[in-house]
Amino acid sequence: MAKTGPEILLLRHSETEWSLSGQHTGVTDIPLTDKGRADAELMGRRLAGRRFALVLTSPLTRARETARLAGLGAQAEVTDDLREFDYGEYEGITTAEIRRERPGWDLWRDGCPDGETAAEVGRRCDHVIERVLGVDGDVALVAHGHVLRVLGARWVDLPAEAGGLLGLSTGSLCTLGFERERHVVWLWNDTSHMAAGALDGAGAAAERAPGLGRD
Secondary structure: OOOOOOOEEEEEOOOEHHHHHOOOOOOOOOOEOHHHHHHHHHHHHHHOOOOOOEEEEOOOHHHHHHHHHOOOOOOOEEOHHHOOOOOHHHOOOOHHHHHHHOOOOOHHHHOOOOOOOHHHHHHHHHHHHHHHHOOOOOEEEEEOHHHHHHHHHHHOOOOHHHHHHOOOOOOOEEEEEEEOOEEEEEEEEEOHHHHHHHHHHHHHHHHHOOOOOOO
16 A cells, blocks of 8 residues: 555643542643653654654643654644543543542543533544645644544544544654555554663663673
């Protein structure tokens, strides 16, 4: 298969305290952890030399901070369409806690009281896709796990709820694009830059540590 046309890169923001604990983080504006900031810089190394005709980011700090540390901050334009799900009454609560009160609850099927449904988030993602399709060149979108999963589903013309089938780790990269006129997913949930960074760090530490350097 041959790629044709531009690429759309999806960047999920790096680690936060709530992503570690599994708390649903929608409108709560919390920063990256130290590891999250380091991982965002590794993402920037991965993207070094790439040129983008458009960079869009969620307005929330964790996304904007990821964009800045990845070297995209100067170009990034904030759009509310890329903010995370509004989790309503479930903001700051884990799935396990929700299911103690509501057994079998599923975000993708059931939504959140006083929050958004997947279909409502899908309409925001459709606005982003419409804008992306009007750009001549590669695009980078910096946002959050659930909204980017919806965007991936909508890119390939699946219902927003199908985003539940697309797992996405913090600090990951995805590539959407085209095979001829068809919308396709070329890469999904790639965190290899973080693994490479960990190996680089381990190698540097080994060279500094007595008895662990080269013979």
